[in-house]
Amino acid sequence: MATARARAVLAAGIAVVALAGILILGVPLDERHTESGPAAPGATRLATPTSVTSSAAEESAAETARAREISALLTRRATALRERDEQAFLASLDPKADPAFRTAQQAMFRNLADVPLAEWRYQVATEPVADVAALSSTERLAAPRVDLVYALAGADQRPTTRPMGYLFVQRAGQWYLRSDTELAELGVDTWRGPWDFGPCVVFRAESGLVISHPSRVATARRLTAELDAAVAAVTEVWGPAWAGTAALWLPETAEEMRALVGPKFSTEGIVAVAVADRVNEADRTARGQRVVFTPGGAEQLSDTALRVVLRHELAHIATRGQTVDGAPKWLLEGFADYVGYRGTTVPMTYAAPALAALVRAEGPPEEFPTDADFHGDTHPLDLAYQLSWSVSSYIVEEYGEPRLLELYREVAALGPAGRPAVDAAIREVLGVPRAELVAGWRDYLRRVFD
Incomplete structure (x- = not known):
């Protein structure tokens, strides 16, 4: 999901996957029958009344x-x-x-x-x-x-x-x-x-489609013009192991937004969210994936900001099949933001104002953001995503993009395994303990925001 900011460039985004309840597919028709076992020695066997057997058969x-x-x-x-x-x-x-x-x-x-x-x-x-x-x-x-x-x-x-x-x-x-x-x-x-919720206006691209209502046609056209390039940009980083297509939805009201992404989802301060109806972790596939743009959110964004948000959300679409719920958000969101900003000329000093203010006033944080940091109000929320983006950017600068991809695949597959398992993956992929990675990241922040 992406947070809204009234500025030329969107700072960062979050992606939230809303999973539907388990669905029953191809459930067999109910077959009812009565059955009598052998009578015990010396016992009187009770015959099943014909009326009961007949009633059950008729009901079935x-x-x-x-x-x-x-x-x-x-x-x-x-x-x-x-x-x-x-x-x-x-x-x-x-x-x-x-x-x-x-x-x-x-x-x-x-x-x-x-x-x-x-x-x-x-x-x-x-x-x-x-x-x-x-x-x-x-x-x-x-x-x-x-x-x-x-x-x-x-x-x-x-x-x-x-x-x-x-x-x-x-x-x-x-x-x-x-x-x-x-x-x-x-x-x-x-x-x-x-x-x-209303008449649907559909715009098609080679890599998918955009479904809007008449009031949001202008934004739908902007997104359609960006869609093919955004899919190509995500594939360039992640590789071809995803559908390479997407459906974007532009709801008109908060009621419609909640219907599409979940009734408990708060749309305050959010620009877009990536959702899936169902994820099969066994074969690493996701169904019903959509990028849903909140009413009025995308309309406030510059072309560059819209491009970043779309690529961020498509990164979540591409990786969803290999991402187990509960994996640390600092990597999931940081990777998506890295993909979103990759290839742009937007400097981190401009696109991450909350992080810049923190580093200049108090110095770099002692640790990566926790999952709890992603549930605050707007400013701490922005800070959590900007911190996460900076972690992925540092890993690419120090260890290379292939290592970031490898780390994502290893850690995202762990789900809620806990910090020891994540730390072991960091050491295995990057060749350094977590403490050394954090120390290098803190030095990176000092250099960037000095």
């Missing part, structure tokens, strides 16, 4: 049929959306649904008109996500687990999966989608994309 068959029918309904709905058949899409909705829901669904369908979709479908599981009896309705309702599976053409190599809090109702033997908000009172929410 009903669940299977319901899941099949709802799945067929959502297949028709997805096909209608992909083929731009509005009438067929609206036919999936409950005829007696709240008019506001039908209006919102129609608007969502139209907002998606220009969004290039490589895939859009739904997965349905038989187990419910909520007890619909709690809704106090006399109608026949169902709330099976439903996941949206989608991929943006030109950006996603693999589809991503998002949870949908859908409530269905049966009328005259047919199932319909009744609501995507009623389950919220039971703790089940529906994921919202940019298309749920």
Whole structure:
């Protein structure tokens, strides 16, 4: 994520990865049965009542049929959306649904008109996500687990999966989608994309796409013009071991921003954030990666500042598959800032004013910033990222860029392993103990800000 500053050059950024909850893929239909074991000697064996066996079988068959029918309904709905058949899409909705829901669904369908979709479908599981009896309705309702599976053409190599809090109702033997908000009172929410908040304007580049709303078209054009060069710059440092494509989202409101990056995420003082829906540490891949720019944040930046922020966030996109949550932020953020500023003519003395003030007033810090330093208010936050950038810059100057890359890969893979493991990686990669690295970095700061 990148912090906002009302100046020509953005000082530094943070990247926060918001992970979605674990999603169930391809869950098998529930199979219920009763079974009687052999009777113990001298015991009277109790026969399973025929009515119980019959009831269980009927319930299982009903669940299977319901899941099949709802799945067929959502297949028709997805096909209608992909083929731009509005009438067929609206036919999936409950005829007696709240008019506001039908209006919102129609608007969502139209907002998606220009969004290039490589895939859009739904997965349905038989187990419910909520007890619909709690809704106090006399109608026949169902709330099976439903996941949206989608991929943006030109950006996603693999589809991503998002949870949908859908409530269905049966009328005259047919199932319909009744609501995507009623389950919220039971703790089940529906994921919202940019298309749920307004018309989408799409700009394409060779290396990805930018999805905006009409009010942010000017910024979307600026980002589109920078995207290919930014992807190439990240690849030049990190190498080709990443998708080499990206999707940028430009939400219009704080509400939309929180929907895209997480409800608990604070947008105060932030310009951009890199997010992923899901990370598989086993095969080192991430799905649903996006760079999301806060409303109004990017508009305040100079072209140079915007370039730095975009490259910083794309560095997080490129490295996410090889980064385990909990790895030290001084390296994760410092590396991203190094990539962001690499190749620019912006001196650290100008781009890191908080660090410059600290070194000149009090001297260099005794240690690298801790993870806790990345959770302060705006000024300490800026200082934490500027310190991290200076650490990576020093490592490149003293040991070379390949060593910084090697150190990143070693340490990022450790996750929350703790300082001893990180210190061992420093010694193995750089050939010096942590204390010597810190001492050299402190001397570097004195030289830079003298």
